[in-house]
Amino acid sequence: MTPPTAAIPTGTGAAGAAGAAGAAGAALSSDQLLEIYYYLRLTRTLEERLVALYRQSKVIGGLFRSLGQEGESVATAYALERGRNKDILSPLIRNLGSLLVMGAQPVEILRQYMAKADSPTHGRELNVHFNDLEKGYLGQISHLGDMIPVMAGIALTFKLRREPRVGLVYIGDGGTSTGTFHEGLNFAAVQRLPLVVIGEYNHWAYSTPPETQFAVKDLAEKSPGYGIPAVTVDGNDVVAVYEATKFAADRARRGKGVHFIEVKTYRRKGHAEHDDQHYVPKGELDKWAKENDPVDRYVQRLLAADLVGESHLKDIDDRVRDEVDQATDACVDEPLPEAETALPGVLVDPPVADTLWFKALWIDTPISEAAIVGAAAGAAHMGLRPVAEMQFIDFISCAYDMLTNYVATARYRAGLSTPMVVRGPCGGYVRGGPFHSQNPEAAFLHTPGLKIVYPATARDAKGLIKASIRDEDPVLYLEHKWLYRRIKEQLPEGEEVLTPIGEARLAREGKNLSIISYGATVWKSLEAADRLAQEDGLSVEVVDLRTLLPMDDAAIVATVKKTNKVLIVHEDTRTGGIAGEIAARINEQAFEWLDGPIMRVTAHDVPLPYAPTLEDFVLPQTDDIVKAARWLAAY
Ligand SMILES: Cc1ncc(C[n+]2csc(CCOP(=O)(O)OP(=O)(O)O)c2C)c(N)n1
Incomplete structure (x- = not known):
């Protein structure tokens, strides 16, 4: 031609x-x-x-x-x-x-x-x-x-x-x-x-x-x-x-x-x-x-x-x-793909980039959570490491589709690298009412391709944000606003503070009973453990999960095997909450080590109300944890 x-x-x-x-x-x-x-x-x-x-x-x-x-x-x-x-x-x-x-x-x-x-x-x-x-x-x-x-x-x-x-x-x-x-x-x-x-x-x-x-x-x-x-x-x-x-x-x-x-x-x-x-x-x-x-x-x-x-x-x-x-x-x-090829590739392995050089850059955005998360994903595909901030994590619901359908599936369905962090203040105990107090982790736990971290200490707040930015996969970083300015710690200068994603922390050692928690209720659990030691002579172990997805099964099983009794404490509502997932894993992996039912202390199943009398009643308090632990210890 x-x-x-x-x-x-x-x-x-x-x-x-x-x-x-x-x-x-x-x-x-x-x-x-x-x-x-x-x-x-x-x-x-x-x-x-x-x-x-x-x-x-x-x-x-x-x-x-x-x-x-x-x-x-x-x-x-x-x-x-x-x-x-x-x-x-x-x-x-x-x-x-x-x-x-x-x-x-x-x-x-x-x-x-x-x-x-x-x-x-x-x-x-x-x-x-x-x-x-x-x-x-x-x-x-x-x-x-x-x-x-x-x-x-x-x-x-x-x-x-x-x-x-x-x-x-x-x-x-x-x-x-x-x-x-x-x-x-x-x-x-x-x-x-x-x-x-x-x-x-x-x-x-x-x-x-x-x-x-x-x-x-x-x-x-x-x-x-x-x-x-x-x-x-x-x-x-x-x-x-x-x-x-x-x-x-x-x-x-x-x-x-x-x-x-x-x-x-x-x-x-x-x-x-x-x-x-x-x-x-x-x-x-x-x-x-x-x-x-x-x-x-x-x-x-x-x-x-x-x-x-x-x-x-x-x-x-x-x-x-x-x-x-x-x-x-x-x-x-x-041929069609072999059935077992369906499983790998949801997350990348190894999960962490070798070395990253940062030139920090802040971008003001419109109030458009879906656009913020979507644009962050596009930028992440191209090699940037975006950290998308939700003013309050309650508003991540506006970007639920973008985060779960687009971002979290990208590696598995399309081999796309999307190293980005979505972070935002979460949690109650601050009189924020139904739309400035949420704990949305359970809505995202069900999403393959996403990691969820939830620090409770100052060290982990720093260690996990760094680990999240270095991670090759998308991470939802939940920061509890009740802990802002309340939990303080002097971190040594010059030390590389990094908290590995996927590893729980033993917040307190004990032998009679385990409390598994994360976020603000770690501190309420520790307070309860002190009281149980003083008033009841009980030795209570407290495990701070730090990462919810992927969950540290080994740490959960280890504490069950040690104390044989488990109380799960979280601030989120009860039905469909993280405690149900933890209980299922214990049931599958350590059932015969249990000497009592797996118990939960959680928020009641209502939207979080504003008035102090109502909020305090709905959210789990130290007294609730002490009461449940006493019952379980006596079982
Ligand atoms: C947000 C969303 N809602 C519903 C659907 C289901 N759906 C798939 S294609 C389609 C029609 C699309 O029409 P148009 O955007 O005009 O594109 P066309 O098919 O005409 O090219 C719908 C409703 C979808 N894919 N996405």
């Missing part, structure tokens, strides 16, 4: 008419025009192959098509700088085209859909949910909107390191209704980040049309409220989309901040292959197919301008068919 040498001037499409992209003044050479055609054809042919495999039940899960909107995926990605460590984009399920442009291989896509052992995620994740940050793509998670803050975090690293790189992220018309979309957009705008956001108006969000999704006419009306300029482009005009994106990316690269591009297009297939589209008005699909297919329009444009001959296009069609055939043959009979 010998491509022609002429070039097509840009600046004539819808984006140019809208006044933005024409200024880019970019011209696409005939080689580039043919390359774009190659990616359009590859996207369509590969999806058609996936349909065939789906019908043979070889595709394991759902199949998501981009038929009718391949143009915008390919054109937006094509406008970026590609190659090792250049621009980075985050594709959604309908952005197969952009993934291919950035260098993902058809065989990788096929393996992903068929959950093969050799797929990029080794069968752990679906379809286009995979990454290669060096090539320039970060896989999405299913939770729509979440990739906006994460990509803002990646763009933040470009800005901080003064790299001339740009991030690009897609969002569907439905996805623009999510909170993370808005938080991420605002965060990126305030930080003036080099980020291009592509809003895909494809007329459907599953079966929901735009009229019941939002009250504005165009998606482009949404971003100006955040100070982000926006343009609406004919999304099925490949050159116009390319121009608009090139303009926005160049602008972002020059330090001018975020740009929003709305591409008007149409989802011609159902949400997924199983969807029969019964909700689509009659005739609409045919009309878009006949009159507004992005590939047809692109071909007509090239042929009309006499830039390529039909033979060039046919050569590409043949080449694409061969490539897709070869990719299919290469993987279709490959």
